[in-house]
Amino acid sequence: MRSFVKYKIIYFLLLLFVLSCGGQNLFSKKNRSKLNIVDYQRYLNKKFKKRRRKSTKYIIVHTSEAGKVSTLRTLSEGKRVGPRRRTRGGHANYTILRNGRIYKILDHKYRADHTGLSMWNGLKDLSSHSIGIELVGYHYGKITVEQYRSLTPLLKELQRIYNIPDKNILTHSQVSFGRPNTWFRNNHRGRKRCALNFNRSRAGLVGRWTYDPDVAARRLTSDYQIKKVFYSAYNKNMVKTSPEKTEKILEMVKIEEAVKQELVTSSNIISADNTAWNIAGEDYNDSKTIYILPNGEKVRGNYAGSEIGWSNIPTGTKVILNQPEIIENSDDPVKIISGDLTAWSYAGKGYKKRSTFYIFPDGRIKDGTRIKDWDSLPLGVRMIIGYIGPFPLGSEKGKTAWGIAGKQYNKKETVYVIPGIGIVTGDKMGSFNDLPKYSKLFLKRRKNGMESKPYTGQR
Numbered sequence: 001m002r003s004f005v006k007y008k009i010i011y012f013l014l015l016l017f018v019l020s021c022g023g024q025n026l027f028s029k030k031n032r033s034k035l036n037i038v039d040y041q042r043y044l045n046k047k048f049k050k051r052r053r054k055s056t057k058y059i060i061v062h063t064s065e066a067g068k069v070s071t072l073r074t075l076s077e078g079k080r081v082g083p084r085r086r087t088r089g090g091h092a093n094y095t096i097l098r099n100g101r102i103y104k105i106l107d108h109k110y111r112a113d114h115t116g117l118s119m120w121n122g123l124k125d126l127s128s129h130s131i132g133i134e135l136v137g138y139h140y141g142k143i144t145v146e147q148y149r150s151l152t153p154l155l156k157e158l159q160r161i162y163n164i165p166d167k168n169i170l171t172h173s174q175v176s177f178g179r180p181n182t183w184f185r186n187n188h189r190g191r192k193r194c195a196l197n198f199n200r201s202r203a204g205l206v207g208r209w210t211y212d213p214d215v216a217a218r219r220l221t222s223d224y225q226i227k228k229v230f231y232s233a234y235n236k237n238m239v240k241t242s243p244e245k246t247e248k249i250l251e252m253v254k255i256e257e258a259v260k261q262e263l264v265t266s267s268n269i270i271s272a273d274n275t276a277w278n279i280a281g282e283d284y285n286d287s288k289t290i291y292i293l294p295n296g297e298k299v300r301g302n303y304a305g306s307e308i309g310w311s312n313i314p315t316g317t318k319v320i321l322n323q324p325e326i327i328e329n330s331d332d333p334v335k336i337i338s339g340d341l342t343a344w345s346y347a348g349k350g351y352k353k354r355s356t357f358y359i360f361p362d363g364r365i366k367d368g369t370r371i372k373d374w375d376s377l378p379l380g381v382r383m384i385i386g387y388i389g390p391f392p393l394g395s396e397k398g399k400t401a402w403g404i405a406g407k408q409y410n411k412k413e414t415v416y417v418i419p420g421i422g423i424v425t426g427d428k429m430g431s432f433n434d435l436p437k438y439s440k441l442f443l444k445r446r447k448n449g450m451e452s453k454p455y456t457g458q459r
């Protein structure tokens with residue numbers, strides 16, 4: 001009986017020991033993997049070449065402007081950029097899901113291709129000098145509490161490893177710049193709106209840049225919204241003053257910033273001072289950007305310029321980015337090349353055929369065999385597939401629309417290029433007389449007398 005009790009005690013002690021060991025292990029394991037990082041590196045594009053950065057001076061925070069699935073795929077495998085070109089992936093070192101889960105896309109010691117055209121304090125190509133962290137979500141949406149909860153220790157750890165001060169944690173929207181475009185005559189900020197809603201204090205950051213060094217040095221033109229969100233409070237209040245006063249100003253700035261953050265998160269609606277550019281940056285004319293007009297009508301970014309006009313988009317129009325492309329049947333023979341809708345996506349292998357024509361914004365016309373540099377086709381190039389021409393139009397016999405096209409002269413599939421007017425399909429031509437000099441006509445090519453199958457495009 002006694003020995004039984006003794007065994008019981010020994011057994012109990014043993015159990016206690018095992019339990020405490022287990023507990024200890026769990027605790028330390030939990031401690032070690034406090035960041036709970038999912039290793040996603042095996043999904044990295046095989047063509048991605050791992051190489052070290054030139055230096056590690058900055059950490060760049062992004063919002064992916066997409067949901068989880070598309071973010072992970074794009075960051076790891078790459079995205080389509082030209083008619084036949086995909087990027088090689090490796091577009092971030094980490095991404096953080098809305099639930100706070102961290103995914104390691106590429107080890108932090110390697111250069112991720114995440115900033116594109118970028119500059120900070122005179123230093124260009126920030127991808128070669130920074131670690132990239134993508135937060136799943138939209139710059140006009142909310143960065144979740146869980147995302148901040150994971151981001152904060154991740155930043156701390158990386159800052160410790162590379163000795164990076166708070167100040168040098170920046171958003172992609174702060175460091176990217178764009179070449180001259182519809183809105184700017186010079187190199188400028190604002191190409192990206194990425195992480196505009198990033199709240200530094202919620203990520204535990206104290207130090208910060210109070211001005212844009214490249215705008216200050218006149219290397220770049222300032223962008224209204226970027227300036228407003230990141231620096232305006234400082235420009236207004238930051239005068240050389242006593243430390244006490246500076247403290248007060250900083251406190252004020254904090255409040256102002258909180259108000260602004262609220263503004264940013266509801267800022268995907270067009271108003272007098274919130275333009276398409278303000279909301280979407282370089283994606284303003286992208287086919288995946290959708291404009292929802294106050295009457296509910298939806299227009300894709302690649303059509304908004306020509307159908308509405310950039311300065312006429314009605315107040316109250318909602319702008320949403322990265323909407324998956326739904327391929328709808330479009331019987332419009334004239335296709336528009338945009339960021340995601342490439343020559344390849346419209347014509348497939350036929351993109352470089354002699355019967356595929358490209359009509360440039362400046363009026364030049366080239367067939368598919370005459371284009372050498374596919375990656376730099378300007379956005380807005382129109383394309384027609386399966387045509388013969390161009391036939392010059394004139395008043396002489398055989399040079400009239402009827403003379404060339406016969407019964408097809410006023411059909412939708414017959415395409416006219418009219419100087420000063422643009423590209424018009426036969427069914428939309430007002431008059432066929434007195435066309436300006438150098439007007440041209442394209443005829444749909446017929447195969448064995450059969451009408452060739454119309455291509456499925458998308459608007």
Ligand SMILES: [Zn+2]
Nearest residue numbers: 062063172194
């Ligand atoms: Zn970005």
